[in-house]
Amino acid sequence: MKQGEQTRNKILKSAGKLFYQHGFHQTAFSDIVHDTGLSKGNITYHFKSKEDILNGVFEQRIENTHASLTNLDKKYPDAALRIEGFIDSLLKGKSELTRYGCRNGSLAYELGKSNNKTRELSRQVFDLTRHWLKKQFLALGFSTEQAGDRAMELFTRGQGICVISQVYSDEKLFEHEVTQLKTLIHNP
Amino acid sequence: MKQGEQTRNKILKSAGKLFYQHGFHQTAFSDIVHDTGLSKGNITYHFKSKEDILNGVFEQRIENTHASLTNLDKKYPDAALRIEGFIDSLLKGKSELTRYGCRNGSLAYELGKSNNKTRELSRQVFDLTRHWLKKQFLALGFSTEQAGDRAMELFTRGQGICVISQVYSDEKLFEHEVTQLKTLIHNP
DNA sequence: GTCTATAAGAAGATAGAC
DNA sequence: GTCTATCTTCTTATAGAC
Numbered sequence: 052m053k054q055g056e057q058t059r060n061k062i063l064k065s066a067g068k069l070f071y072q073h074g075f076h077q078t079a080f081s082d083i084v085h086d087t088g089l090s091k092g093n094i095t096y097h098f099k100s101k102e103d104i105l106n107g108v109f110e111q112r113i114e115n116t117h118a119s120l121t122n123l124d125k126k127y128p129d130a131a132l133r134i135e136g137f138i139d140s141l142l143k144g145k146s147e148l149t150r151y152g153c154r155n156g157s158l159a160y161e162l163g164k165s166n167n168k169t170r171e172l173s174r175q176v177f178d179l180t181r182h183w184l185k186k187q188f189l190a191l192g193f194s195t196e197q198a199g200d201r202a203m204e205l206f207t208r209g210q211g212i213c214v215i216s217q218v219y220s221d222e223k224l225f226e227h228e229v230t231q232l233k234t235l236i237h238n239p
Numbered sequence: 240m241k242q243g244e245q246t247r248n249k250i251l252k253s254a255g256k257l258f259y260q261h262g263f264h265q266t267a268f269s270d271i272v273h274d275t276g277l278s279k280g281n282i283t284y285h286f287k288s289k290e291d292i293l294n295g296v297f298e299q300r301i302e303n304t305h306a307s308l309t310n311l312d313k314k315y316p317d318a319a320l321r322i323e324g325f326i327d328s329l330l331k332g333k334s335e336l337t338r339y340g341c342r343n344g345s346l347a348y349e350l351g352k353s354n355n356k357t358r359e360l361s362r363q364v365f366d367l368t369r370h371w372l373k374k375q376f377l378a379l380g381f382s383t384e385q386a387g388d389r390a391m392e393l394f395t396r397g398q399g400i401c402v403i404s405q406v407y408s409d410e411k412l413f414e415h416e417v418t419q420l421k422t423l424i425h426n427p
Numbered sequence: 428g429t430c431t432a433t434a435a436g437a438a439g440a441t442a443g444a445c
Numbered sequence: 446g447t448c449t450a451t452c453t454t455c456t457t458a459t460a461g462a463c
Contacts, residue, residue, distance in 0.1 A: 076264035173406045211399025218361045
């Protein structure tokens, strides 16, 4: 990896973390400067504005989400196990998810009200997971309509759980609600 | 109503709308000045800081939520009808809810990451609805545990639907998902 | 590519007149 | 109670040296 590319990734990683943990508007340019240890000028060289960094973060997340889902496909041969693996990955991240909410959902919710570009990018990230889930439910034998409904229910409940358990700062609540999502795999 | 109180309410109404439609950090003090038609000095006379306005908005929402739920109690004699009335009120607000998300959830999600006071106030608003829902499910004959689970499921799904349908800017999606919440009233 | 220094603007909070 | 005017700080963006 060239040095420029390395710096670029460092900025995106740092900004992605800060936007997630504090929100976009509560993250100042100078926060990214501090966190990366780079100079303001250097960051500006790679990204012409804060919004430009945001777009880069989203692109990175599209890649990461795609990689995670592909990883589940490789790890588990069976659709039921894949969905279970997906839910388990939520459980594994319960501490972060309870504290800061969903990486994508919280950012989308903060910025989607006004920023169309962000809403479009959020949609792309969401679609990756939503379509993957639908595919798994189809493989389980559900009809197209049913599979779409199941995927959407699992998805919306996941998002809602993140909102609620963050407000209540309650990991037990998170765990209980997310575990219940597994009933969606089998019940008719 | 005294003039001071009138002005105070005017500020809260305006700020509540702006915080909801644009988010807290994307609403500047000057936006509230413009929207109310009042002077900056006058607003500062009633609220010593922007965060003070925020707290006022939350107090107002606690009152409004309480009033809405009491209203449902008066309007419908039966628990099933009350829950249905609750869900119908969501459907009635679909345009706003799809565009800006949940009044309380979106603000809670934006600010809950860092602001403890806000998280505490959000919790109070959430609890009102959550406990009310649980009470209705208890009246329907569910066990304490089941009623709590139902209330929480209805609540989290509602929140999740708001996040998702905002990202997709899709009222049809909102309507479809919210309507499905009615199955929670009867199914075992 | 990376740095320091600075500009230009917006934000929230304050002071004092009426 | 309500206004105008000002202060201070923070935030983003830019310019130019190395």
